[in-house]
Amino acid sequence: MPELRTDFHRDLEDLRSLVARLGAFVIELIPRVTEVLLDQDLEGAEYVVLGDADVDARALDIEDRALRILALQSPVAGDLREVASTLKISADMERSADLCCNVCKAARRIYGHELDPKLRGIIQKLSDQATKEYREALDAYVNGDDVKAAALPDIDGYLDDLHRQFLQQIIESHASGAIDLQVAVQLALVARFYERLGDHAVNLGNKVRYITTGWMPEQEALARLRQQDQQSERESGE
Amino acid sequence: MSETTASGNIDVAMGRHIVSPDSETKETIRVSTTEMDTHPVFALEDVSVYYGAFRAVRDVTLPVRPREITAFIGPSGCGKTTVLRCLNRMNDFVTTARVEGTIRYHGVDMYDPAVNSTEVRRRIGMVFQKPNPFPKSIYDNVAYGPRLMGTKKKADLDEIVERSLRGAALWDEVKDRLKETGLGLSGGQQQRLCIARAVAVEPDVILMDEPCSALDPIATARIEDLMREIKDRYTIVIVTHNMQQAARVSDRTAFFTTEINPESDRRTGVLVEFNPTEKMFSNPDDERTEQYVTGRFG
Amino acid sequence: MALTTPSDAGATAREVIAASLHRRDRDVRGIVLATLLLAATAATLVILVTLLTQVIGESAPYLADRGTEFLTTPIGSNPDQIGIWSGLYGSIGIGVIVIIVAIPMGIAAAIYLEEYADQGRRVTQLILVNIRNLAGVPAVIYGVLGFIIFVKWLDPITSGDTVIAAGLTMSVLVLPIVVITSMEAIRAVPQGLRDGGYGVGASRWEVVRDHVLPYAAPGILTGTVLSLARALGEAAPLIIVGAITGFLPETTLTEKFTAVPILIYRWSGQPQPPGSEFSFTAAAAGAGVVLLVLVLFFNASAIYLRNRFEKVRVGQ
Numbered sequence: 001m002p003e004l005r006t007d008f009h010r011d012l013e014d015l016r017s018l019v020a021r022l023g024a025f026v027i028e029l030i031p032r033v034t035e036v037l038l039d040q041d042l043e044g045a046e047y048v049v050l051g052d053a054d055v056d057a058r059a060l061d062i063e064d065r066a067l068r069i070l071a072l073q074s075p076v077a078g079d080l081r082e083v084a085s086t087l088k089i090s091a092d093m094e095r096s097a098d099l100c101c102n103v104c105k106a107a108r109r110i111y112g113h114e115l116d117p118k119l120r121g122i123i124q125k126l127s128d129q130a131t132k133e134y135r136e137a138l139d140a141y142v143n144g145d146d147v148k149a150a151a152l153p154d155i156d157g158y159l160d161d162l163h164r165q166f167l168q169q170i171i172e173s174h175a176s177g178a179i180d181l182q183v184a185v186q187l188a189l190v191a192r193f194y195e196r197l198g199d200h201a202v203n204l205g206n207k208v209r210y211i212t213t214g215w216m217p218e219q220e221a222l223a224r225l226r227q228q229d230q231q232s233e234r235e236s237g238e
Numbered sequence: 239m240s241e242t243t244a245s246g247n248i249d250v251a252m253g254r255h256i257v258s259p260d261s262e263t264k265e266t267i268r269v270s271t272t273e274m275d276t277h278p279v280f281a282l283e284d285v286s287v288y289y290g291a292f293r294a295v296r297d298v299t300l301p302v303r304p305r306e307i308t309a310f311i312g313p314s315g316c317g318k319t320t321v322l323r324c325l326n327r328m329n330d331f332v333t334t335a336r337v338e339g340t341i342r343y344h345g346v347d348m349y350d351p352a353v354n355s356t357e358v359r360r361r362i363g364m365v366f367q368k369p370n371p372f373p374k375s376i377y378d379n380v381a382y383g384p385r386l387m388g389t390k391k392k393a394d395l396d397e398i399v400e401r402s403l404r405g406a407a408l409w410d411e412v413k414d415r416l417k418e419t420g421l422g423l424s425g426g427q428q429q430r431l432c433i434a435r436a437v438a439v440e441p442d443v444i445l446m447d448e449p450c451s452a453l454d455p456i457a458t459a460r461i462e463d464l465m466r467e468i469k470d471r472y473t474i475v476i477v478t479h480n481m482q483q484a485a486r487v488s489d490r491t492a493f494f495t496t497e498i499n500p501e502s503d504r505r506t507g508v509l510v511e512f513n514p515t516e517k518m519f520s521n522p523d524d525e526r527t528e529q530y531v532t533g534r535f536g
Numbered sequence: 537m538a539l540t541t542p543s544d545a546g547a548t549a550r551e552v553i554a555a556s557l558h559r560r561d562r563d564v565r566g567i568v569l570a571t572l573l574l575a576a577t578a579a580t581l582v583i584l585v586t587l588l589t590q591v592i593g594e595s596a597p598y599l600a601d602r603g604t605e606f607l608t609t610p611i612g613s614n615p616d617q618i619g620i621w622s623g624l625y626g627s628i629g630i631g632v633i634v635i636i637v638a639i640p641m642g643i644a645a646a647i648y649l650e651e652y653a654d655q656g657r658r659v660t661q662l663i664l665v666n667i668r669n670l671a672g673v674p675a676v677i678y679g680v681l682g683f684i685i686f687v688k689w690l691d692p693i694t695s696g697d698t699v700i701a702a703g704l705t706m707s708v709l710v711l712p713i714v715v716i717t718s719m720e721a722i723r724a725v726p727q728g729l730r731d732g733g734y735g736v737g738a739s740r741w742e743v744v745r746d747h748v749l750p751y752a753a754p755g756i757l758t759g760t761v762l763s764l765a766r767a768l769g770e771a772a773p774l775i776i777v778g779a780i781t782g783f784l785p786e787t788t789l790t791e792k793f794t795a796v797p798i799l800i801y802r803w804s805g806q807p808q809p810p811g812s813e814f815s816f817t818a819a820a821a822g823a824g825v826v827l828l829v830l831v832l833f834f835n836a837s838a839i840y841l842r843n844r845f846e847k848v849r850v851g852q
Contacts, residue, residue, distance in 0.1 A: 004456065004459040004460060004463060005459055005462075005463065005486075006463060007463070007466055008486070067520060068516055068520070071485065071516065071519040071520045072485040072486060072515065072516065072519055073485070073486055074482050074485070074486075328731070328734060331730075331734070333654050333655065333656050334656060356737060356738070356739040356740075357737075359734055359735070359736075359737040359738075360736075360737030361737075363735055363736060363737065364731070364734070364735035365735065366728065366731050366732070366735065368728055370726075370728035370729060370731060370732040371732070372729065372732060372733075372747060373729075373750075373751065373848055373849045374848075382733075382736065382738075382746070383736035383737060383738075386736075386737070386738055386742060387737075432732065432735075435732070435735075435736055436735060436736060438736070439736055439737055441737075
């Protein structure tokens, strides 16, 4: 039998590819802003910050289209999970782009201050790891690969380690006088930004698992909560 | 820019009587497509329809734009089918029916006594709720209209039948059994046969009165896909009691509702809102529309 | 507590349901009704069979003896030598006139009343009521009507009491039946069929010609057959119009005439002349058989045509 509702399916594919493009944009943005930070590139920072408006517009477009599909096509099952998830995913991606902007703003604030090689090294590693996670997550999204998505929380563990390392290094560098307090604070914030990017990647992975299988991490907690409720009911009944 | 089309395609002249009282004249008059696309196909102004003394629907004012799918939705008894049937003067056959207000088709007042209603129905075809193929062969079903219009040569008819059946996404399923009776097809196929039959006379407009309500969901989906495919050749107006169908298929939607007439205690239909479909289903202007599409009242 | 009661209740309920399903009530009234209906059917059949066997039994030896001569010989005074030719001529003539005059007129009137007339207007309702009443008027009255109009007033056209006058009289008699049965047949055509025709731009006449009439054809044909059978079988009106019951020298359209039912009527009462082998009663029975065969023939052809039209209608 020929395919039915081709217009609807085409709309879904368009939505998917817009999300993928937005994600790809973020993946390219992360190393770029790291460059800006390490090279103290004020012009680059300006460019990125101005470009955030475009990201916001694209996220809004995705949201619009998703709402349109919900209103007009009444998607169900996998289609519904996908469209509903798209709303959250695009919001997260927009937030990720905002975080990258924040890195650039931090770069401006520490302009003129030298960063010692150890710090630079960890910053680069943070950036690479965050990029890698985001790329893995986007791959999983594009291919509907929930196995790859399931691996992300563990992969993210490394980023958390790097985060701790970085904070430690910041404290040491400040103690030794290589950087002053303002720089240290900014760098701590930057560390947080990269770590948040990793979290977004994990979120994306979770959404991929939800789209493909209907599984959500919150469901385990919910199941446990329900179990507890039933148990306490039984206990009070007898 | 005149539209070059297959022989017999009917374009319409603006501003002068396009329907001749003499039904023998089956002329084609050409006009530019850009002109056609900006002027509405139908312009209804303050239309009310009465059955005897009972006013079934009132104050309908809306345009129907060319090459679009316009949907009429609303609860039962709101007059949407009544209005639809006025668009091709099918209500003429109900002796007590009376239309007030103006209905213009490409600028011509359709209810002017000089207008030939058979000519109207040649240009404005109709597909009905219950599939109603003629008790003839599939071929003869589709060829009936063209034969009436004077096409006699077998080669011409063969071409028209194939083109129409392809246009209704039915050709592949029936091309080996054109001589079999149309009544032997499934419900969805019969309805597509009725669409092919309507398309065969190359109308300007196709009116559809709840075309999918007697069909299963798969057959419904195929006909909805078909409607969107043929929309660039015909203007389509569809009445449906299935809101989701209107949402899936139409470009513009008109919402009718019923009001109780305090004197007679009977309900009269009234047009509430007419807007692009996306607006109707995401952010309608009228509270009553919101109530209806969200299912808060039927 | 929650562990014990539910399943028990389920078992009891199930038992009750099973018991009630297996209970066989004697539906006395239903059985009595069915029996009565069967008895009525049987009675009808018995009557018909008795009639047929009586007539056939009475006529068999006679027809066996006379053979086809019975059909070609004119009437006379000796049963051994008479035939129904004169009557056959008249009856066939009447039949043909009815087919030519009443059938098309009746069908046309039915088409007009069902498809074209405004059913809401009082005039139309008046016409319908009148036609229905006319169908119930006794045949004898039509005979009087035919005598006055066709025999006397239209003498120049019909030449008095002739087959033509008789045919016209019978046409008028069956006309209401044709109209009513045709109207019923046309009314039974589903509106969807007409809508389909209008939906592709057919005019009212094209819809009637191409869709309504073919679909209604079986019903119209039935009405036609009924009317013909009636026209061929009536005797009383023909007597009034002037059918000859006695000797008839020749059979033409413009001279005196007779018909098979008249012959049956005449011969049924006549005493058997001395010296003849068969009685007039046998001849009457023989004529009756011929009439039955004639009507059967019309019925059969109508049924055949019906079936052909119906096959197309349901799509074979």
